[in-house]
Amino acid sequence: MTIREIEAKSILRKQKKIDSWFVCRYGMNLYRGCTHNCVYCDGRAEKYNVQGEFGEEVTVKTNAIEILERELDHRRKRIPLKKSFYMIGGGVGDSYQPAEEKYHLTRRVLEMMSERNLPVHMLTKSVLISRDLALLKEINQKSRAIVSFSLSSADDEVSAVFEPGVPSPSERLQTISRFKRGGISCGVYLMPVIPFVTDTPELMAQTVEKAVEAGVDFIVFGGMTLKQGRQEDTFLRALKDRYPEHYSKYRNLYVGRKWGEASRGYYQIIENRFNEIMRNSGVAKRLPLSLFGDIVDENDRIVVILEQLDYLLRLEGKKSSFGYAAYGLSRRQDRISESP
Numbered sequence: 544m545t546i547r548e549i550e551a552k553s554i555l556r557k558q559k560k561i562d563s564w565f566v567c568r569y570g571m572n573l574y575r576g577c578t579h580n581c582v583y584c585d586g587r588a589e590k591y592n593v594q595g596e597f598g599e600e601v602t603v604k605t606n607a608i609e610i611l612e613r614e615l616d617h618r619r620k621r622i623p624l625k626k627s628f629y630m631i632g633g634g635v636g637d638s639y640q641p642a643e644e645k646y647h648l649t650r651r652v653l654e655m656m657s658e659r660n661l662p663v664h665m666l667t668k669s670v671l672i673s674r675d676l677a678l679l680k681e682i683n684q685k686s687r688a689i690v691s692f693s694l695s696s697a698d699d700e701v702s703a704v705f706e707p708g709v710p711s712p713s714e715r716l717q718t719i720s721r722f723k724r725g726g727i728s729c730g731v732y733l734m735p736v737i738p739f740v741t742d743t744p745e746l747m748a749q750t751v752e753k754a755v756e757a758g759v760d761f762i763v764f765g766g767m768t769l770k771q772g773r774q775e776d777t778f779l780r781a782l783k784d785r786y787p788e789h790y791s792k793y794r795n796l797y798v799g800r801k802w803g804e805a806s807r808g809y810y811q812i813i814e815n816r817f818n819e820i821m822r823n824s825g826v827a828k829r830l831p832l833s834l835f836g837d838i839v840d841e842n843d844r845i846v847v848i849l850e851q852l853d854y855l856l857r858l859e860g861k862k863s864s865f866g867y868a869a870y871g872l873s874r875r876q877d878r879i880s881e882s883p
């Protein structure tokens with residue numbers, strides 16, 4: 544692992560509209576690049592400008608704490624920050640990748656969040672998050688913490704091929720149970736499912752079953768994107784090596800798509816499959832209102848609910864205009880309950 548230390552100019556990523564997948568307006572990447580080195584990782588796509596050999600090198604924002612202190616200081620704000628979860632993780636680097644063992648940036652951010660009574664939503668693939676269990680429990684009691692893990696499937700052997708640098712899905716699921724016993728709400732982001740490998744009805748059903756057994760509060764589903772360049776080359780090399788029988792099938796699946804997305808027809812099939820598998824699970828397919836209703840402002844709460852309804856209706860093959868309504872509401876400055 545090669546580490547590059549830099550001084551960042553900013554840390555807090557602000558979104559104009561609330562993100563209803565994670566229910567956050569603010570996120571941060573304390574590291575750029577990720578030595579977990581998942582072969583399908585979207586973060587290695589050129590558009591994100593992650594420097595160096597992705598998977599081998601990581602950039603550490605050594606002044607992250609100092610910058611974030613300033614960015615969260617309400618006395619410096621003309622417009623106050625909105626109420627929302629702060630998303631720590633995801634993007635172009637896991638916050639609990641090996642470099643965290645040395646730099647403790649994620650831990651120090653959590654300490655800051657605890658001092659300021661801010662709610663957090665963590666997304667990781669690493670069981671190193673267990674180190675911060677006590678701190679996350681403290682945040683959960685004060686302002687709420689949600690811990691989410693991403694899984695492509697519950698199959699440890701498949702994971703060893705595509706996610707060589709992270710603990711096995713079994714270990715991740717055990718860690719979820721541990722956090723649940725600690726009273727913390729947990730989710731699984733079942734993504735990306737890998738076409739022809741982890742998207743089979745049997746493996747998807749098994750993964751959902753194990754996540755439910757671990758006690759998750761929600762399972763959010765998503766297919767894989769494959770952007771031309773580094774991401775596609777790395778992924779197809781691993782696929783050809785371990786699953787040559789599926790290699791040629793990818794040619795038609797990802798042809799000429801601007802954002803690296805697979806064909807709509809394929810996504811429809813796997814979304815229907817997920818929907819059927821989840822039907823009697825008793826687990827939500829998006830963050831439940833009980834986890835965020837008291838955290839975000841009124842307009843944002845309604846935006847998230849509308850977008851969730853839009854997703855759920857479409858999953859059932861129905862038309863919906865709730866997505867448009869959510870977009871319209873997200874652009875309003877006044878509180879909806881105060882409008883004439």
Ligand code: SF4
Pocket residue numbers: 577578579580581584585586633634635636637668709
């Ligand atoms: S853990 Fe996440 S950010 Fe890191 S390589 Fe894997 S998919 Fe990419």
